[in-house]
Amino acid sequence: MRHIIRIFILLILSATTYAQNNYYWVGGTGNWSDVSTHWATTSGGSTFQTQVPQSTDNVIFDANSFSAAGQTVTLDVSTPTCNNMTWTGVTNSPSLNGNNNTLKI
Secondary structure, eight states: OHHHHHHHHHHHHHOOOOOOOEEEEOSSSEETTOHHHHEESSTTOSOBOSSOOOTTOEEEOOTTTOSSTTOEEEOOSSSOBOSEEEOTTOOSOOEEEOTTOOOBO
16 A cells, blocks of 8 residues: 555656746737747736746737837747737737747647
């Protein structure tokens, strides 16, 4: 019985968990890879993420993302990914330029 409990504990400890982070777009026009100027940790925030969104991360565009009409987010990485994407509250009719890349959500 102890052997089974040890195996069970080992399995629990070795299981990989993935943290979901929220990536908030700020600063208007820019490239998906512009981590230090566009992917904030909070809406309208000035603390930035350290890498581009991954498949477990939530991407959020909101009222604090774009300050003027015609601003564009360009997918400039070959395999952009995210867990989900939200555009709730976005103003100024921005666009998303795929730049011949496929966003995987």
